Amino acid sequence: GAVVSQHPSWVICKSGTSVKIECRSLDFQATTMFWYRQFPKQSLMLMATSNEGSKATYEQGVEKDKFLINHASLTLSTLTVTSAHPEDSSFYICSARDYSSYEQYFGPGTRLTVT
Amino acid sequence: QQQVKQSPQSLIVQKGGISIINCAYENTAFDYFPWYQQFPGKGPALLIAIRPDVSEKKEGRFTISFNKSAKQFSLHIMDSQPGDSATYFCAASSGNNNDMRFGAGTRLTVKP
Numbered sequence: 001g002a003v004v005s006q007h008p009s010w011v012i013c014k015s016g017t018s019v020k021i022e023c024r025s026l027d028f029q030a031t032t033m034f035w036y037r038q039f040p041k042q043s044l045m046l047m048a049t050s051n052e053g054s055k056a057t058y059e060q061g062v063e064k065d066k067f068l069i070n071h072a073s074l075t076l077s078t079l080t081v082t083s084a085h086p087e088d089s090s091f092y093i094c095s096a097r098d099y100s101s102y103e104q105y106f107g108p109g110t111r112l113t114v115t
Numbered sequence: 116q117q118q119v120k121q122s123p124q125s126l127i128v129q130k131g132g133i134s135i136i137n138c139a140y141e142n143t144a145f146d147y148f149p150w151y152q153q154f155p156g157k158g159p160a161l162l163i164a165i166r167p168d169v170s171e172k173k174e175g176r177f178t179i180s181f182n183k184s185a186k187q188f189s190l191h192i193m194d195s196q197p198g199d200s201a202t203y204f205c206a207a208s209s210g211n212n213n214d215m216r217f218g219a220g221t222r223l224t225v226k227p
Contacts, residue, residue: 006158109156109157111156
């Protein structure tokens, strides 16, 4: 089956620093990848849609300059949380849409803790 | 942002029982309705999905029932097992699956 990986799975950083999270589709090509944020016991909230080779589309209320998204290849998208603050602590999940089937597959998530 | 309403918020079922989770949507442009299962600390995993051209889809113990006129769909888990204990999310999207929206989630507990 289609596999999406995320790295790192867990990261702790100090307030004011930046953190990069990678999302890779391992056995399929994804022209579109999505980044979600999930707070404990809550649903997934779409943050942005990332299209290969173009600028990401951000959902209303999501700061573009804070959450930098790059989708440089058909198998890799990155989310960089810049100048992280404790309120950015959350579970970040990516998904990749198979360009041929349009099925969306989710990564295992990255737990970010900002101290 | 949530365009899909899901109920109940939590559900406790005895082993062997039937678990039923319901979802409703408003956007008639939605044409793809998946259900995801999520265990703590893990990403969601696709369980089963349906498109509006059918009213029911069954895969093993999992069945989706879809009512297009009522804009509702539900997940039925037959012979529920303790290993089914997880959070379940319904979702809906349109077109080429470019705008998936999730329900609030249902935390299912299956008691042995």
